[in-house]
Amino acid sequence: MKGIVRTLIGLVALLVLALGCMPLPPPAPPDTVVPTPTNTPKPSPTPASSDTPVPTPTNTPTPFPTPIPSPSPTDTPVPPPPPPPTDTPVPPPPPPPTDTPVPPSPPPPLPDPLLIDNCEDGNNRNLLGGYWFTYDDRGSGGTSEVVPPAGGEFYCTAGGAQGTGFSAQMTGRVTTAYQYGFIGMGTNFAEPRAPRDISGYRGISFWAKGDGKAYRISFPQASIQDFDYYGTVFVAPQGWTQVTILFADLRQGGFGAPVPWTGTDVFGIQWQTVGQPHNSIFLAVDELRFLP
Ligand SMILES: [Ca+2]
Numbered sequence: 001m002k003g004i005v006r007t008l009i010g011l012v013a014l015l016v017l018a019l020g021c022m023p024l025p026p027p028a029p030p031d032t033v034v035p036t037p038t039n040t041p042k043p044s045p046t047p048a049s050s051d052t053p054v055p056t057p058t059n060t061p062t063p064f065p066t067p068i069p070s071p072s073p074t075d076t077p078v079p080p081p082p083p084p085p086t087d088t089p090v091p092p093p094p095p096p097p098t099d100t101p102v103p104p105s106p107p108p109p110l111p112d113p114l115l116i117d118n119c120e121d122g123n124n125r126n127l128l129g130g131y132w133f134t135y136d137d138r139g140s141g142g143t144s145e146v147v148p149p150a151g152g153e154f155y156c157t158a159g160g161a162q163g164t165g166f167s168a169q170m171t172g173r174v175t176t177a178y179q180y181g182f183i184g185m186g187t188n189f190a191e192p193r194a195p196r197d198i199s200g201y202r203g204i205s206f207w208a209k210g211d212g213k214a215y216r217i218s219f220p221q222a223s224i225q226d227f228d229y230y231g232t233v234f235v236a237p238q239g240w241t242q243v244t245i246l247f248a249d250l251r252q253g254g255f256g257a258p259v260p261w262t263g264t265d266v267f268g269i270q271w272q273t274v275g276q277p278h279n280s281i282f283l284a285v286d287e288l289r290f291l292p
Helices: 002-021
Strands: 115-117 132-136 145-147 166-174 183-188 203-210 214-219 230-235 241-246 268-273 278-291
Touching (some): 132 145, 132 166, 145 183, 166 183, 183 278, 230 241, 241 278
Antiparallel strands (some): 132 183, 145 166, 166 278, 183 268, 203 241, 214 230, 214 268
């Protein structure tokens, strides 16, 4: 009997030793009932036999409950990156500046074959090519003065008829140094100076403004050499006024030889003072036209 006990004790000792070498089961969560060796039913004192089930602590360990991972900083929900800046809708480029609708330009004015000059081109010639000029009595011993000076260039002056920009103007004075003292201005129908046939026209018209004095408009012609040209006298109004001159109304001054008017050899037009003296002279003419 003692042998059996000893054997049992030895077995128990071996068992205890074996249990000591067994890896301890991981600590179970408090709520897990893990059989501990104390729960192990103590082996019966009956002799161990091969059919005696030896309880072992190798009970299948209760699986750990899946640990709930504690939130880690990395688990902090990362706010989604801000959406990439949406492409700012690029406004369509402004349409190219549309060509400003060009209003249909009025047809260019038809060449006015009747216009002799309107002084708007700013030069010293009329539209027929002839020059504007002034003259005075100094060649006859007088001392009358004209501006622009005789022999110099004659340019139209600002201030024209009917709101236009320029007109032909002369100023000056007429003295008595010469018995028939005078000053004047004129324009030729051609350059170089040459006679022109203007017999197809009834006359000319022009706009005049001046000092209220009388002026004689005359038409130098090739067939007259003594300066007694055909002409007529008009009074220069102080405001722009249209003046009409009919060739049929022209007469010679009477101091020279009578010559017929044919209108076929006319050099141009000139405006000349009448009488003397004149302390001041002012005459402007503009918008010269032939009368058909
Ligand atoms: Ca003008």
